[in-house]
Amino acid sequence: MANLEKSTPKGEIFDWKILKRVFVFVKPYQGRFYFIIFLTVLLGMVAPIRPYLIKLTVDDYILQNDWEGLNLMLILLLSSAVMQVGVEFIHSYLSGWLGQNVVRDIRLQVYNHLMEMKLSFYDKTPIGRLVTRNISDIETLSNIFTQGIANILGDILQLIFIFAAMLYLDWRLTLVTLTVLPFLLVGTYIFKEKVKESFNDVRTAVSNLNSFVQEHVTGMAIVQIFNSEKREYKKFEAINKEHRRANIKTVLYYSLYFPLAEIVGAAGTGLVVWYGASSVLAERIELGTLIAFILFLAMFFRPIRMIADRFNTLQLGIVSSDRILKLLDDNSTIQHNGTFFAKNLKGNIRFEEVWFAYNMDISKEEYAENKNPEIKPEWVLKNISFDVKQGQTIAMVGATGAGKSSIINLLNKFYEIQKGEIFVDDKNIEEYDLSSLRQNIGIVLQDVFLFSGTIMDNITLRNADISLEKVKKAAELVGAKEFIEKLPNGFYYDVQERGATLSVGQRQLISFVRAMVYDPQILILDEATSSVDSETEELIQNAIDKMMEGRTAIVIAHRLATIQKADKIMVLDKGEIKESGSHEELLTLGGYYNTLYELQFLQAERG
Structure with a gap:
């Protein structure tokens, strides 16, 4: 998997390759971008007009x-x-838009x-890091357009036009102005490099914070x-301390640079006033x-001060863009090579x-x-080989880690196999359209995940094609309708x-309804009754019996009493089928x- 934390190399102003790729996203809006x-060019040209008008x-x-x-000049x-304020408003709004x-x-797209x-990608990648990519990094990327390229271009053009007007x-006054410029340029370059480094540290610290908080709140x-x-608090304290250190480092550089820039600017203004006043008295120049020069100086030094900050904003956006593009370039995606739609699936598995x-992971x-x-x-x-005929039930037993859940993961194409073939209705699963294949497979897991929202939302997953009547029918089939309707608002009860x-x-019963509402031909039950009490297990077992009627079923269970009626039982150990039969x-x-x-029989007798 690509390193999602890698940033742009030090010393580069910015990476043109990344910018080029990011600007692909501008294509639908290229008219507004141009x-x-x-407007950026127009603002640069308009900037020197007012000081020159004041001179006149x-x-x-x-x-x-x-x-x-004078009245006419005031109107101008x-x-x-x-006009400048109007252009700036349109420019700012369109850039943000x-x-x-x-x-x-x-x-x-992300x-x-x-x-x-x-x-397998989620097995290796902290969820908090992915949240950072999808939220914080993308928000930072927007600065490329709102505060980056266009504003930097505008500042450079403004400098060029102002410098031309001063010349x-x-x-002679222009040369006096330039005497302090090297000090400002050197300070600006050092500031840019230092802040770029600290920004990288801040982004890494934010990602670490998100990962830690997400993981520990969930657990x-x-x-x-x-x-x-106390132990976890100390860990969080260390991560938060690093986040604070990175931010304070950035604040320090800003606190040093902008006062220094003000001093250099004031020195430049002082030199111009001193030399200019003597020139006015000697009648070499007009008042x-x-x-106008004093006004030009304020306008001239401001873009130089701001351009460093804009470069750092742009670089921060490029660092975030680099991470986002690395995520988009990650090829750990599910391959959708199949084109065969699974209609009227029988449910034969081999x-x-x-x-x-x-x-x-290949x-x-x-x-x-x-x-x-x-x-x-x-x-x-x-070397796993077995087959299940239409309407049959196959059960899998074995110690933890024997490979039971891996088999159902492969049937659903959650992972890629390295050797062998898997067939459904005598057709290799690689040939199936993935969504149509999975639509015919209903899964009930041991650890049921419910989203925030209503029971109806969790059963249908907000699929508008599934009606309330269909949900009620599925709930009645598995014996869940009674308890759901007793809840406040029934099927629209908020599960939190x-x-x-x-x-x-x-x-667990809601997960059964969720599986059944799609009327799957293949039903997979992965330890569906292991976390419930005996009374609830009996209710769920009745639901399972109803659900499996006329369907091909794969059942994973530790309690052998629940699988004795299976047509075939496979015993797995260390990834191999050791025994198979009724x-x-x-x-x-x-x-x-x-x-x-x-x-288990002896344990039941002792219990």
Whole structure:
């Protein structure tokens, strides 16, 4: 997986390759973007007008006692100010509008990309980091458009036009002005490099904070159960301290640079006033020229001071863009090569010599070509072969880590297999359109996840094609309708975050309804009754019996009493099928299954 924390190399002003890729997102709005550039050029040209008009006003009208002409100049000055303010408003609004539209488009693309990622990607990547990418980094990226490129271009153009106007008025005063410029340029360069480094530290610290907070808020129950609050607080304190240190470092550089820039600017103004006043007294220049120069100086040094800050804003946006692009470039996505739509699926399943390793995370083709010979596969499944006919129920038992859940993960194409073939209705699952295949497979997991919202939302996942009547029918089928309708607002009861207001059994029943409302032909139950009490288990077992009627079912269970009616039971150990047969056949063998059955039977008698 790509390193999502890598930033732009030190010493570079910014990475043109990244900028070029980011500006692809501007293409739908390129008309407005070019108009913003036009306004930027216009602002640069308008900037020197007012000081020059003031020069003319002083020399040609005030000193000449021409009050009629003075009134005309005041009108011109007011008009130029109004025009500049109007252009600045349109420029600022359009820049913000462009930035927010680009942010919206990128955020949608990143979120869509995340939904396409394999589960192996989420196994390796902290969720808090992905939240940072989708929220904070994308928001920072918008500064490229709102405060970056256009404003930097505007500042540079303004400097050029002001410098040209100063040279036109008096080249000697211009040279006096330039005497302090090297000090400001050196300070600006040092400031830019230091702040760029501190900005990188701030972004890394923010990402670490998000990851830590997200993970520990989600797992707060574990923290409290094991009395680990103080230890986790100390960890958070260290991460927060690093975040504070990075931000204070940035504040320090700003606190040093801007007063220094003010001193340099004041020194430049002082030199101009000293030299200009002597020139006015010697009648080498006019008073209006000196006044115009003083105004030009304020306008000349401001863009130089701001340009460093704008470069850092741009660099910060590019650092965030780099991280976002690395995420978008990550090819850990689910391959959608199949085109066959699974209509009227029967539910025949066949595994042929399937080998799988989580640590490989590569396709069969890549494994066959041996592109990563240094990575040795840690096989979770070894030479797995079995078949389930339409309407049959197959159960899988075995110790934790035997490979049971891995089999259902592969059937759903959550991961890529390295060797072997998997067939559904005698067609390789690689040939199926992925969404249509999964639509025919209903899964009920041991750990039920419910989103914030109503029961209806959690069952339909906000699919408008599923009606309330259809939901009620599915709920009645699995025996969940009665308890749901007793809740306040019934099917529109708010379950709160992760279903906190419901019991484990109630959440499990809702997950059954969610699986059944899509009327899947293949049903997978992964330890669906292991977390509930005996009374609820009996209710759920009745629901399971109804759900499996006429469907192909794969059941994973530790409690052998729940799978005795299965057509076939597979016993897995360390990724291999050790035994296979019906309940009676396996007991007759006197092997692993028989030992496990006798152990559970004795435990039940003692209980």
